[in-house]
Amino acid sequence: RKEVEQDPGPFNVPEGATVAFNCTYSNSASQSFFWYRQDCRKEPKLLMSVYSSGNEDGRFTAQLNRASQYISLLIRDSKLSDSATYLCVVKARGGNKLTFGTGTQLKVEL
Amino acid sequence: NAGVTQTPKFQVLKTGQSMTLQCAQDMNHEYMSWYRQDPGMGLRLIHYSVGAGITDQGEVPNGYNVSRSTTEDFPLRLLSAAPSQTSVYFCASSGGRGSSNEKLFFGSGTQLSVL
Numbered sequence: 001r002k003e004v005e006q007d008p009g010p011f012n013v014p015e016g017a018t019v020a021f022n023c024t025y026s027n028s029a030s031q032s033f034f035w036y037r038q039d040c041r042k043e044p045k046l047l048m049s050v051y052s053s054g055n056e057d058g059r060f061t062a063q064l065n066r067a068s069q070y071i072s073l074l075i076r077d078s079k080l081s082d083s084a085t086y087l088c089v090v091k092a093r094g095g096n097k098l099t100f101g102t103g104t105q106l107k108v109e110l
Numbered sequence: 111n112a113g114v115t116q117t118p119k120f121q122v123l124k125t126g127q128s129m130t131l132q133c134a135q136d137m138n139h140e141y142m143s144w145y146r147q148d149p150g151m152g153l154r155l156i157h158y159s160v161g162a163g164i165t166d167q168g169e170v171p172n173g174y175n176v177s178r179s180t181t182e183d184f185p186l187r188l189l190s191a192a193p194s195q196t197s198v199y200f201c202a203s204s205g206g207r208g209s210s211n212e213k214l215f216f217g218s219g220t221q222l223s224v225l
Contacts, residue, residue, distance in 0.1 A: 004152070032212055043200055043216035044153070087153070091212060097168070098214065100145075100153040 001026050004090050006101040013108055017078050021104045023088030024070045032091040033064055033071045037084045038103065044087055047073075078108045112136050116201045116217025123191040123224045131186040131220050133201030139215070141205040142184040143168070144176065146197040147219075153200065159184055191224045198222070 006023045013019045025033075033050035048055065050062040050071050061074040075082055088101035114135045123129060135142065143158035155168030159178040173195060175187040184203075188195060201217040 008150075034212070036214075041219075043218050044214075045216070046213050049212070097155060097158075098212075102150060102152040 002101075003027060003099045004088055004101040006088050006104045008102060008104060010105040010107050013078055013106070015078055015080060015108055015110055017108075018074065018076045019078055019106065020072055020074045021086055021088075021106075022070050022072050023101055023104075024068075025088075025090045025099075026069070027090070027092055028069060029093045030069075030090045031093040033062075034089040034091075034098075035060075035062060035071075035073050036087040036089055036100075038087055039084050044100075047086070075106075078106075080108050080110070082106060083108045114201055114203055114215050114217040116199075116220060118220060119218065121220060121222050123188070123222065125191060125193060125224060127191050129188050129191065131188075131199055131201070131222075133184045133186065133217055134182050135184075135203040135215070136182065137203065137215065138181060139203035139205050140181070142178065142201065142203045143214075144174070144184070144186045145200045145202060146170065146195075147200060148197050156186065156199075188222075193224045196222060196224045 004025050035047040036044040037047045038044040050064050054063045059076045063072045085103040085105045087103045090099050117132045140161045144156040145153040147153050154170050157176040159165045165176050199220045202214040204214045
């Protein structure tokens with residue numbers, strides 16, 4: 001089983017729709033969680049950290065469920081510019097290593 | 111600030127050739143790392159460094175060397191290129207003084223093809 005698993009998609013949604021991605025992780029000792037965004041042929045960029053209590057940044061909401069070992073990303077009112085690949089990233093306790101998922105591709109259409 | 115500068119952007123090598131991918135950051139970050147990204151595999155850590163003079167292996171270190179003689183620079187050397195090293199390579203850094211070392215700043219990537 002992969003350490004971090006994501007549905008590769010693509011998720012094709014109309015502009016204005018709400019879309020959610022899940023990511024599961026296998027290491028119960030994982031400490032920190034993040035969502036990165038990667039545009040086609042570009043470098044990944046941090047979208048948001050994921051906190052235990054859940055957090056929101058504008059149209060984006062991230063949730064963590066430690067009991068079921070998954071994190072989620074919800075995007076409301078999707079824009080064309082949200083089209084990208086979203087990478088789930090997990091950091092284990094006591095180390096520097098970040099483990100990346102393979103990403104979920106989102107395509108927002110007119 | 112330029113952030114993380116990575117060169118070259120594209121490179122084609124023949125099997126057995128050696129080369130160095132350059133990476134420099136101007137954010138005084140202590141942590142620097144190299145990843146490779148392959149279709150369906152996600153980003154995989156090759157080598158990393160937590161400070162000048164300190165390097166360690168990541169998930170896929172074979173065939174690669176690194177050194178960290180200064181805080182700013184973290185070059186990645188391919189000793190004898192193989193077709194299996196065809197990939198997109200990213201350098202990343204994090205952890206300025208007093209800040210979290212968890213937010214990675216990436217270079218723009220190097221697309222390497224080994225024939």
